[in-house]
Every structure is written in C-alpha cells, then in structure tokens.
Amino acid sequence: MSPTMKKHVSIFNRLIIALCLYLSIGCSIKSMAINTIGETFSEGASVFASDEDPELVRDALPFSLKMMELLLESSPDNSGLLLSACSGFTQYAIAFIASDAEIAELGDYDYAAADSFKLRARQFHVRAREYCLRLVELNYPGVTQRLQLEPVEAVQEFGADDIENMYWLGASWGMAIVLGLDDMSLVADLPVVRALMVRALELDEDYNRGALHGALVTVESVPEILGGSAERAREHFERAVELSEGLDASPFVSLAVGVSLAEQNKQEFRSLLESALAIDPDEEKSIRLLNIVSQRRATFLLDQIDELFGEPLE
Numbered sequence: 001m002s003p004t005m006k007k008h009v010s011i012f013n014r015l016i017i018a019l020c021l022y023l024s025i026g027c028s029i030k031s032m033a034i035n036t037i038g039e040t041f042s043e044g045a046s047v048f049a050s051d052e053d054p055e056l057v058r059d060a061l062p063f064s065l066k067m068m069e070l071l072l073e074s075s076p077d078n079s080g081l082l083l084s085a086c087s088g089f090t091q092y093a094i095a096f097i098a099s100d101a102e103i104a105e106l107g108d109y110d111y112a113a114a115d116s117f118k119l120r121a122r123q124f125h126v127r128a129r130e131y132c133l134r135l136v137e138l139n140y141p142g143v144t145q146r147l148q149l150e151p152v153e154a155v156q157e158f159g160a161d162d163i164e165n166m167y168w169l170g171a172s173w174g175m176a177i178v179l180g181l182d183d184m185s186l187v188a189d190l191p192v193v194r195a196l197m198v199r200a201l202e203l204d205e206d207y208n209r210g211a212l213h214g215a216l217v218t219v220e221s222v223p224e225i226l227g228g229s230a231e232r233a234r235e236h237f238e239r240a241v242e243l244s245e246g247l248d249a250s251p252f253v254s255l256a257v258g259v260s261l262a263e264q265n266k267q268e269f270r271s272l273l274e275s276a277l278a279i280d281p282d283e284e285k286s287i288r289l290l291n292i293v294s295q296r297r298a299t300f301l302l303d304q305i306d307e308l309f310g311e312p313l314e
Helices: 003-024 027-049 054-074 079-107 111-139 143-149 151-157 160-178 190-203 211-219 230-243 250-260 266-277 285-303 305-309
Strands: none
Touching: 027 054, 027 285, 054 079, 054 285, 079 111, 079 160, 079 285, 111 143, 111 160, 143 151, 143 190, 151 190, 160 190, 160 211, 190 211, 211 230, 211 250, 230 250, 250 266, 250 285, 266 285, 266 305, 285 305
C-alpha cells in the first residue's frame, strides 16, 4: 500500500471511530467527538489536495461534505467544520461541476446541460459562502451586513488570523458571481470580494504561495462594465506565477480563459495553456490535484481552440 493510500485509510478510520462515538454516547462526549472530526476534516483537506487521482477525490468528497453538514446540525458554531464545509464545497464546485459545464458547452454543445451544471456549481458556491459567513460572524457579529454596505471599511476588522477564512469566503463568493453574471444581486457584491482579497493581500501576500493573486485573476476577468479589469488580471497573474515559482498551473488557465479568450488573443491563449501543461504536478505535491485538474482543463481547451477562435493560427 502506498504512503498516500495509507494516509487516506488512517484518516478514514479516525472519521469512522469518531462518528461511532458521536452516534453512541452522551452530549458532552459527542461534542468532543465532533471536535475530533472537525480536526480530521481539516487534516484530510491536505490529503485530498495532494492526491493524484481526481476521480477518487470526486467520488469521496460528497460523503465528506454531507457528513460535515450532518455534524453542523449538532454543532452549528464549530469553526473547523464551518471552514471545511466552505472550502470543500468551493473546491468541489470548481474542480468538478464547473468543469462538467465547460465540457458540456464547448465539447458537446449541450447548452441545456451546461446551464444546469453552471447553476449547480453556483448553488454550491453560495452554500460555501454561507458557511464562511457563519464562521466570520462568530468573531465579528454583524460583519455580513457591514461587508455589503461598506466593504472597504468592514474588511479592516479582519486580522492576520483571519486570512484563511477571508480567502475561502472571497473565493466562494467570487466564483458564485463569475457563474452568475446575469444575477445582479450577486454581481452587486463584487466590491465585497475584491475588498476581502485586497485586505488579505495586505496581511499576507504570500498566503498559500500566491493563492490570493490567483483568485484575483478570475475576479478581475469579469467584463469591464461589471468592474473587472484585464490589466489588473494580468498583474495578479504575474505575481501569482512569481510567488508559486511557476509550479501552479491554475493561474495560466484562468488568464487564458478569462482574458485571452475574451480578447480573442489566440496566440497568448495557446501559450498560456501550453505553459500550464509543462508543469510537473509531482514537483509541488501540496497542489498536485489542482494541477492535474487544471492540466486536464488546459488539454480540453486546446482541443477546442479552433472552434473558440475561428480561423486556425498560422
């Protein structure tokens, strides 16, 4: 059995033991069991992120996500579970459901299926956002309303200990907006997402090796009329690549889809996707799954390049 598989089995066994305790014993010890499960889910996130088999992770995540929601019914203020639910639903929607939408739309030309997948992904992101909002409300009561009324001022309440919460809140909220550009009630919150990410950058620009800049590539890729900026997207891309030492494929794919395609810059589109494919997923194991998923997307997009841009590149 490989070391990765052994770690999967170990975490799964701990979850089963803690769940059995939760189901069979009194309230005070149940609370301890829930805390144990919350810690285990947090640890399990790194195991999923380093996995080399996207199908295995895709099959496993729904069980984990529903277990989190079950436990949150009994322990609604468990910060570990709230963060795990927020990050888990966000990653599941990005890595798998949004990819299904892209394949349906660009590969199968099944626009009804694509719309269905996009709606499902957006709903997951909104669900993730609500878990993150519940989390930040624990330490900053009323902050949700303040974020929507005065986002730049409200984010100043957050400190260095809040960066992970801010990142996942901004990521889930931002992706809900990107997938719902026809929903003005979502688009109106774009300044909130930008304020969250910019504040997090002020506190720790290097968080997760440039993840904040990577997220802002997507946020700034929305149409200019809605507040996006191709120039800012490119600036965040350059910094994301620098901070990740060129080992993260996702910023290359994000800029290609969000900016190069919108500008019909076929040569840049191809170059970015080829750069994503040139990265060795095993070189940075902490984001191996993300790189594998991003590279699959890059391969698919390159296969559709002539349809996306019309005339073949000379």
